[in-house]
Amino acid sequence: MKLSVLAERLGLECTHEGDREISGLNSLKDATSSEVSFLEKAAYVKDLAATNAAAVFVSKELAEHVPEGTVALITDQPYLTLAHATKAFAPAVIETAGPDAVVGEGTHISAGVYLGKGSVVGSNVTILPNTFIGDNVRIGDNTIIYANVNVYRDCEVGSNCIIHAGTVVGSDGFGFAPTRLGEFVKIYQNGNVVIEDDVELGANCAIDRAVFGTTRIKKGAKVDNLVHFGHNVELGEHSAIAGQCGFAGSTTLGRNTIMGGQCAVNGHLHVAPFNQFAGRSVVTKSIKESKKVFGGFPIMEQKSWLKLQAKLAKLLK
Amino acid sequence: MKLSVLAERLGLECTHEGDREISGLNSLKDATSSEVSFLEKAAYVKDLAATNAAAVFVSKELAEHVPEGTVALITDQPYLTLAHATKAFAPAVIETAGPDAVVGEGTHISAGVYLGKGSVVGSNVTILPNTFIGDNVRIGDNTIIYANVNVYRDCEVGSNCIIHAGTVVGSDGFGFAPTRLGEFVKIYQNGNVVIEDDVELGANCAIDRAVFGTTRIKKGAKVDNLVHFGHNVELGEHSAIAGQCGFAGSTTLGRNTIMGGQCAVNGHLHVAPFNQFAGRSVVTKSIKESKKVFGGFPIMEQKSWLKLQAKLAKLLK
Amino acid sequence: MKLSVLAERLGLECTHEGDREISGLNSLKDATSSEVSFLEKAAYVKDLAATNAAAVFVSKELAEHVPEGTVALITDQPYLTLAHATKAFAPAVIETAGPDAVVGEGTHISAGVYLGKGSVVGSNVTILPNTFIGDNVRIGDNTIIYANVNVYRDCEVGSNCIIHAGTVVGSDGFGFAPTRLGEFVKIYQNGNVVIEDDVELGANCAIDRAVFGTTRIKKGAKVDNLVHFGHNVELGEHSAIAGQCGFAGSTTLGRNTIMGGQCAVNGHLHVAPFNQFAGRSVVTKSIKESKKVFGGFPIMEQKSWLKLQAKLAKLLK
Numbered sequence: 001m002k003l004s005v006l007a008e009r010l011g012l013e014c015t016h017e018g019d020r021e022i023s024g025l026n027s028l029k030d031a032t033s034s035e036v037s038f039l040e041k042a043a044y045v046k047d048l049a050a051t052n053a054a055a056v057f058v059s060k061e062l063a064e065h066v067p068e069g070t071v072a073l074i075t076d077q078p079y080l081t082l083a084h085a086t087k088a089f090a091p092a093v094i095e096t097a098g099p100d101a102v103v104g105e106g107t108h109i110s111a112g113v114y115l116g117k118g119s120v121v122g123s124n125v126t127i128l129p130n131t132f133i134g135d136n137v138r139i140g141d142n143t144i145i146y147a148n149v150n151v152y153r154d155c156e157v158g159s160n161c162i163i164h165a166g167t168v169v170g171s172d173g174f175g176f177a178p179t180r181l182g183e184f185v186k187i188y189q190n191g192n193v194v195i196e197d198d199v200e201l202g203a204n205c206a207i208d209r210a211v212f213g214t215t216r217i218k219k220g221a222k223v224d225n226l227v228h229f230g231h232n233v234e235l236g237e238h239s240a241i242a243g244q245c246g247f248a249g250s251t252t253l254g255r256n257t258i259m260g261g262q263c264a265v266n267g268h269l270h271v272a273p274f275n276q277f278a279g280r281s282v283v284t285k286s287i288k289e290s291k292k293v294f295g296g297f298p299i300m301e302q303k304s305w306l307k308l309q310a311k312l313a314k315l316l317k
Numbered sequence: 318m319k320l321s322v323l324a325e326r327l328g329l330e331c332t333h334e335g336d337r338e339i340s341g342l343n344s345l346k347d348a349t350s351s352e353v354s355f356l357e358k359a360a361y362v363k364d365l366a367a368t369n370a371a372a373v374f375v376s377k378e379l380a381e382h383v384p385e386g387t388v389a390l391i392t393d394q395p396y397l398t399l400a401h402a403t404k405a406f407a408p409a410v411i412e413t414a415g416p417d418a419v420v421g422e423g424t425h426i427s428a429g430v431y432l433g434k435g436s437v438v439g440s441n442v443t444i445l446p447n448t449f450i451g452d453n454v455r456i457g458d459n460t461i462i463y464a465n466v467n468v469y470r471d472c473e474v475g476s477n478c479i480i481h482a483g484t485v486v487g488s489d490g491f492g493f494a495p496t497r498l499g500e501f502v503k504i505y506q507n508g509n510v511v512i513e514d515d516v517e518l519g520a521n522c523a524i525d526r527a528v529f530g531t532t533r534i535k536k537g538a539k540v541d542n543l544v545h546f547g548h549n550v551e552l553g554e555h556s557a558i559a560g561q562c563g564f565a566g567s568t569t570l571g572r573n574t575i576m577g578g579q580c581a582v583n584g585h586l587h588v589a590p591f592n593q594f595a596g597r598s599v600v601t602k603s604i605k606e607s608k609k610v611f612g613g614f615p616i617m618e619q620k621s622w623l624k625l626q627a628k629l630a631k632l633l634k
Numbered sequence: 635m636k637l638s639v640l641a642e643r644l645g646l647e648c649t650h651e652g653d654r655e656i657s658g659l660n661s662l663k664d665a666t667s668s669e670v671s672f673l674e675k676a677a678y679v680k681d682l683a684a685t686n687a688a689a690v691f692v693s694k695e696l697a698e699h700v701p702e703g704t705v706a707l708i709t710d711q712p713y714l715t716l717a718h719a720t721k722a723f724a725p726a727v728i729e730t731a732g733p734d735a736v737v738g739e740g741t742h743i744s745a746g747v748y749l750g751k752g753s754v755v756g757s758n759v760t761i762l763p764n765t766f767i768g769d770n771v772r773i774g775d776n777t778i779i780y781a782n783v784n785v786y787r788d789c790e791v792g793s794n795c796i797i798h799a800g801t802v803v804g805s806d807g808f809g810f811a812p813t814r815l816g817e818f819v820k821i822y823q824n825g826n827v828v829i830e831d832d833v834e835l836g837a838n839c840a841i842d843r844a845v846f847g848t849t850r851i852k853k854g855a856k857v858d859n860l861v862h863f864g865h866n867v868e869l870g871e872h873s874a875i876a877g878q879c880g881f882a883g884s885t886t887l888g889r890n891t892i893m894g895g896q897c898a899v900n901g902h903l904h905v906a907p908f909n910q911f912a913g914r915s916v917v918t919k920s921i922k923e924s925k926k927v928f929g930g931f932p933i934m935e936q937k938s939w940l941k942l943q944a945k946l947a948k949l950l951k
Contacts, residue, residue: 093443093445093461094425094427094443094445096425108728108730110728110748111748112429112447112746112748112764114427114428114429114445114446114447114464126727126728128727128728128748128766129748129764129766130429130446130447130465130746130748130764130766130782132445132446132447132463132464132465132482144727146784146786146805147748147766147784148447148465148483148764148766148782148784148800150463150464150465150482150483150520152463152482162806162820164802164805164806164840165766165784165786165802165805166465166483166521166782166784166800166802166838166840168481168482168483168520168521168542171463171481171482171519171520171542172479172481172517172519174519174539174541174542174557174559174560176539176557182555182572182573182591183537183555184537184539184555184557186479186517200806200820202805202806202808202840202842203784203802203805203840203842204483204521204543204800204802204838204839204840204860205521206481206483206519206520206521206542206543206560208519208520208542220817220818222808222810222818224808224862224864225802225805225808225840225842225862226521226543226838226840226860226862226880228541228542228543228560228561228578230541230560238816238817238818240808240810240818242808242882243808243840243862243864243880243882244561244862244878244880244898246543246560246561246578246579248559248560248578248596255816256816261862261880261882261898262579262880262896262898264561264578264579264596264597266596274816279882279898279900279916280898280916280931282596282597297597298626300630304633307633308629308632308633309932311632311633312629312632312942312946313934315942315945315946316934316938316941316942316945410760410762410778411742411744411760411762413742429746429764431744431745431746431762431763431764431781447746447763447764447782449762449763449764449780449781449782449799465764465782465800467780467781467782467799467800467837469780469799483782483800483838484800485798485799485800485837485838485859488780488798488799488836488837488859489796489798489834489836491836491856491858491859491874491876491877493856493874499872499889499890499908500854500872501854501856501872501874503796503834521800521838521860522838523798523800523836523837523838523859523860523877525836525837525859543838543860545858545859545860545877545878545895547858547877561878563860563877563878563895563896565876565877565895565913579896581878581895581896581913581914583913599913599914614914615943617947617950621950624950625946625949625950628949628950629946629949
């Protein structure tokens with residue numbers, strides 16, 4: 001889509017000078033010269049100055065920070081404008097035309113499995129009944145996908161993975177822009193999910209696709225049942241996450257993260273590798289140290305939490 | 318069913334004087350003159366005195382409060398009697414006869430989708446593979462229902478909704494009456510769920526149908542993954558509920574309720590509109606104020622919770 | 635499989651003296667003379683001395699405690715060796731040959747239901763669309779299984795049960811042995827799940843199969859939505875478990891356990907019968923008393939927890 005066409009559709013002014021073909025939307029940091037980005041908060045002005053984006057949704061006040069070569073698309077509510085723009089780049093919910101899926105040798109596709117257009121399934125894969133594999137999905141070799149699993153369009157599952165029944169890979173991230181009347185406008189989630197090799201996902205998990213880019217479960221990670229991953233989360237290699245944990249959006253966790261059941265991790269955090277978290281922890285801040293055991297809410301070292309509980313118990317006497 | 322027939326089936330005495338046709342069961346407040354109700358606890362005697370119910374399961378001690386025109390059906394254990402009565406009004410699990418579903422123009426029904434008897438699906442709807450739409454379901458226009466979703470019989474989904482994969486709308490509420498031996502007798506959940514227009518539900522949620530009446534997710538509300546709604550909950554318009562929150566039965570929340578992940582809300586509460594709740598809050602009491610931010614367990618203002626945590630941290634020094 | 639063949643496959647030495655046919659793996663306590671077991675921690679040396687196992691994976695240091703008649707299979711990392719051994723006994727993910735399922739009189743099997751090889755479904759059962767019943771499953775009479783449910787191979791569901799949509803029975807327990815490089819080797823979960831008579835399971839639950847033996851939900855227990863049961867858990871008769879609770883592996887709970895929403899129970903605990911737990915409790919230790927009400931994290935009597943919260947609230951003044 002031409003930038004001028006997008007701008008017109010959104011009711012924004014766009015000088016013809018900077019017009020070009022636009023392929024999608026992205027964050028200030030990751031946007032290429034064919035993508036449009038946005039500045040939501042003044043705190044990200046540094047990212048704005050350094051962006052390669054073709055154009056940026058930006059308020060009048062902050063437009064002066066838009067770098068040369070990037071078109072400033074002036075709007076009172078950049079985040080809301082972004083939300084409206086995402087719809088223009090959302091793919092079809094389901095493709096009805098296109099090449100049939102390709103399936104490798106020795107692969108068993110059970111009754112009732114749906115394979116989307118343009119999808120590629122590797123060799124010696126087993127897919128149990130009534131699983132949904134959307135369009136343009138890639139699945140590696142030797143992977144087992146149990147029944148009633150859902151892999152949304154454009155997602156990838158590696159080789160030697162196991163996905164248990166009922167798990168959802170690639171549902172929309174929870175992204176909405178509020179209007180001034182307090183209503184929510186959907187931010188279409190045009191990214192995907194990549195499940196790398198040797199990953200096991202438990203039953204009835206939900207792993208949201210990225211708003212832009214990729215939500216990623218890295219090589220060798222093991223995830224228990226009923227775990228929730230928000231959009232753009234990255235879980236490090238050889239991590240083990242127990243049942244009912246939840247990860248808010250855009251958080252990254254280093255390799256060998258070990259987590260007990262029912263933990264929560266706030267959004268936009270970075271957790272260093274090789275840390276452990278006791279069950280029910282709430283990770284409320286980024287963690288730079290490694291090889292420690294944490295617990296509690298707010299998060300602290302587990303030994304501190306135990307000490308604190310002992311002190312509290314004394315209050316009862 | 319005649320009231321006398323119901324009474325006989327339950328082993329209760331019923332004078333022929335008050336006999337009439339009964340259409341179902343309901344709470345004291347909502348029961349019409351063709352419905353039967355019950356008095357569980359003396360605390361609800363006021364509701365009993367004001368009821369329009371045709372008849373009431375009630376203990377001998379409290380029978381004097383049954384208003385004129387309402388038949389008192391005397392029983393030692395009114396709640397247990399109610400449980401037995403609900404079975405008499407439970408519809409079939411699945412209809413095998415009846416009119417085929419009607420589907421609007423431009424609607425795409427994928428392979429493996431089940432459409433129940435008497436259901437009506439609007440125009441330009443997309444339903445992805447292997448989704449189950451029970452009997453007598455209503456779905457509005459332009460709605461997208463992803464794969465392996467379940468909408469139980471008699472439920473409604475509005476227009477412009479999105480329901481992500483694996484979500485269950487209309488499963489039975491968690492209602493059982495204990496016997497004196499500590500066993501549980503099922504209270505059949507004969508109500509339904511209504512999802513109003515412009516609602517988005519995440520993946521693998523579970524929204525229970527009402528015991529009587531309706532569990533309701535109101536217009537424009539957005540719900541993340543793995544959220545649980547008990548029977549008879551009402552979530553207000555334009556609310557946003559993050560992942561893994563849980564709502565116990567009969568709680569109502571006003572419009573623009575904003576809730577972080579893994580919150581819990583106790584049953585039978587009323588939460589005023591325009592409030593926010595930090596992640597992991599437990600709403601332990603009704604809230605009458607608006608435009609506040611709450612957190613903690615038991616619930617308090619979030620700023621108090623932060624202050625409390627700071628004080629507790631000092632105990633460690 | 636011959637013990638000598640298993641040993642060779644695992645690269646372990648095995649004298650021909652003790653060679654015999656091996657049927658599977660099991661814990662030290664439960665292993666029969668045709669099963670192999672393992673000693674993970676010195677703390678279980680007593681169980682080793684009393685085991686009936688045909689052979690035991692054991693470190694050199696602890697091999698002296700292996701009883702007469704049991705073969706010591708010496709390995710530096712017994713738990714890792716066990717993990718490798720489990721793969722040798724894992725059944726096929728899905729059988730493609732074998733006898734068709736047998737279905738009782740008056741049973742309704744809806745469209746899209748998969749019935750595995752050798753499975754037996756009782757009389758007057760209702761199974762709604764797109765549910766997956768794996769191989770060699772037993773289902774009793776009068777049971778209702780809603781749509782998109784998953785019952786993995788070799789599991790059992792009793793009579794008069796109700797299983798709501800999306801629930802998974804028999805997914806793999808979360809068991810992995812770490813290598814010295816911090817990678818995880820899967821412990822194949824070769825046990826099963828038994829759901830006894832008169833049980834109701836809510837929507838989108840996940841009940842893991844046992845690593846060895848059986849995960850068991852006992853007669854008359856009622857379970858709400860989105861509840862997670864780890865491998866080898868036993869839930870007592872006539873228990874009632876509210877939404878989003880989670881049970882870590884190998885914990886046993888006595889009859890009439892009543893639990894509010896979002897509770898967690900640590901692994902390898904024993905909870906005496908007739909106890910109640912307030913919502914959000916974390917059961918951090920075994921409980922020997924009965925007829926008490928518990929709450930909090932760490933667990934304490936609920937009245938103590940309320941008192942503690944009242945004291946903490948005073949800190950704010």
